[in-house]
Amino acid sequence: MTFADNLQQLPGVAHLSALELLDSAGHVVATIENKPGKAGSLAVYAALAAKHGSLSVAAAQEGLTLFAEHTANARAHPGSHPNIDRLLAVIASNEGLAVKLIPA
Numbered sequence: 001m002t003f004a005d006n007l008q009q010l011p012g013v014a015h016l017s018a019l020e021l022l023d024s025a026g027h028v029v030a031t032i033e034n035k036p037g038k039a040g041s042l043a044v045y046a047a048l049a050a051k052h053g054s055l056s057v058a059a060a061q062e063g064l065t066l067f068a069e070h071t072a073n074a075r076a077h078p079g080s081h082p083n084i085d086r087l088l089a090v091i092a093s094n095e096g097l098a099v100k101l102i103p104a
Contacts, residue, residue, distance in 0.1 A: 003068040007040055010047045010066075015104055019045055021055060021086070022098040029097065030086060034104070041083040049099035060090040 013034055019042060021030040032042045044066050045055065052059035064071045067084050074081035074088070090096055 001068060003040065003066070003070050006066045006068055007043055010043045011050070013039060013043045013046055016042060016046060016101055017104045018042070018102040019049070020100040020102065021045075022100060024095065026098075030082075032083060038083075045083070045099065046101065049101070055087075055090055055097040055099055057091055057094055057096060059096070060087040063087045064091075 016034050018031050018033040020028045021032075023029050032038055032045055034042050044063055047066075048055060048059040048063050051062075055063075064084065064087055067074070067081075067087075070081055071084055074084035078085060086097075
């Protein structure tokens with residue numbers, strides 16, 4: 001399945017303005033806003049948080065599958081897809097992130 005196909009299977013994110021990713025000390029390390037070009041990543045991360053409770057290694061692995069063709073591109077071109085790079089970093093470090101949903 002493609003990323004677009006996968007997005008159609010995920011819950012909508014119209015009720016969110018953003019989500020924050022927090023490290024183990026509770027510091028915000030990233031924010032994904034609900035805006036064009038980011039809404040797909042927001043949907044993936046929100047779905048992973050709903051299913052796994054956080055951005056764990058297992059959630060990150062599932063996220064790479066959801067990003068489909070973009071995952072291979074991100075691996076070939078580090079920095080071109082920061083939200084996929086973050087999933088790869090979670091897997092590599094074995095350190096998950098907490099997810100805080102920001103309502104619209």
